[in-house]
Amino acid sequence: MNGITIALSKGRIFEETLPLLAAAGIVPAEDPETSRKLILPTNRPGVSLVLVRASDVPTYVQWGAADLGVAGKDVLLEHGGEGLYQPVDLGIARCRMAVATKRGYDWAGNVQRGARIRVATKYVTIAREFFAGKGMHVDLIKLYGSMELAPLSGLADAIVDLVSTGNTLKANDLVEVETIMPITSRLIANPGSLKLKRDVVKPLVDALAAAAPAMAAAT
Ligand code: AMP
Numbered sequence: 491m492n493g494i495t496i497a498l499s500k501g502r503i504f505e506e507t508l509p510l511l512a513a514a515g516i517v518p519a520e521d522p523e524t525s526r527k528l529i530l531p532t533n534r535p536g537v538s539l540v541l542v543r544a545s546d547v548p549t550y551v552q553w554g555a556a557d558l559g560v561a562g563k564d565v566l567l568e569h570g571g572e573g574l575y576q577p578v579d580l581g582i583a584r585c586r587m588a589v590a591t592k593r594g595y596d597w598a599g600n601v602q603r604g605a606r607i608r609v610a611t612k613y614v615t616i617a618r619e620f621f622a623g624k625g626m627h628v629d630l631i632k633l634y635g636s637m638e639l640a641p642l643s644g645l646a647d648a649i650v651d652l653v654s655t656g657n658t659l660k661a662n663d664l665v666e667v668e669t670i671m672p673i674t675s676r677l678i679a680n681p682g683s684l685k686l687k688r689d690v691v692k693p694l695v696d697a698l699a700a701a702a703p704a705m706a707a708a709t
Contacts, residue, residue: 493536494683494690497556499544503675506582507560514697536690548574548678557683557691563673564652568615575684578677578699585654587616589668592641597648597667601626610640611650620650620670638662677702 496511498504500522511517511532519531522541530539540556548569550556561569562583566576589609591597600607601624610631611617621628631646638658640646652673653659653666677698683691 493538494557494687494694495538495540495555497540497542497547497550497559499547499561500541501544502583503544503560503562504541506675507580510580510582510698510701513701514694516694537694545569551678551680554680554682557680557687558694559678560675561678562652562675563671564613564616566676566678568613570615573681575679575681576676577679577695578702579674580677580698580702581674582702583673583675585652585673587613587650587670587673588653588666589620589648589650589670590638590641590653590659590664590666591648593663593665595641595647600647607648608646609648609650610637610646612637613650616670617650620668638664 498507504522508518515534516537517533518539519533520527522530528541530541532538540550542550544562545565545568547556547559547561548566548571551559552573560580564587566574606627606629608629608631609617609621610633612633612635614630614632617630631640633640637649637651640649641664642662648667649664650670656666659666677695679691679695
């Protein structure tokens with residue numbers, strides 16, 4: 491009952507959350523890159539980490555299977571954020587949501603003409619709101635991965651995807667034509683946990699919040 495569980499996804503979020511957890515005195519007892527365990531104990535008795543898919547982090551926290559989690563703003567907007575507190579923008583896993591097309595595609599011209607544009611994306615909620623806000627009618631095509639392939643294969647005219655360095659776009663001869671929003675990862679909390687386990691959860695949220703701005707400034 492007094493133990494707490496933090497949901498994280500492998501990769502960039504896990505790597506960038508580790509220094510924040512360390513600043514809060516929490517260190518995983520095993521390296522997730524070499525361990526196949528999905529539940530990682532830590533040096534703090536009663537604090538464990540669960541490793542789940544990035545898009546499943548809000549679900550674990552919403553249903554209380556995890557007390558806290560770290561999820562990108564992209565994932566939270568697509569999830570809807572019901573039943574979650576988002577107490578801290580950790581400033582990590584920084585990137586942006588953008589529209590990209592094949593190099594040479596006349597994006598501005600097609601938008602101006604009101605052409606029917608096909609857009610492939612994993613982020614249909616964000617894309618729908620963005621294009622609606624611009625008064626554009628687009629056909630949204632839901633994909634689950636390899637979005638860069640969509641304009642190259644003729645599936646779509648454009649994609650909405652996360653861009654960090656821009657290397658993936660460049661490697662696939664795509665160019666960013668619109669920036670939708672900056673994206674960072676947030677600490678999310680189960681509201682019940684914040685109440686019922688306040689004595690453990692609140693100091694941890696505060697410690698992570700205190701560590702976050704320094705980390706954000708350093709990146
Ligand atoms: P980059 O080549 O550095 O621009 O990275 C772009 C690729 O990495 C795309 O496939 C994105 O979906 C993915 N990506 C970039 N940043 C993030 C992030 N913060 N979270 C999840 N995926 C990301």
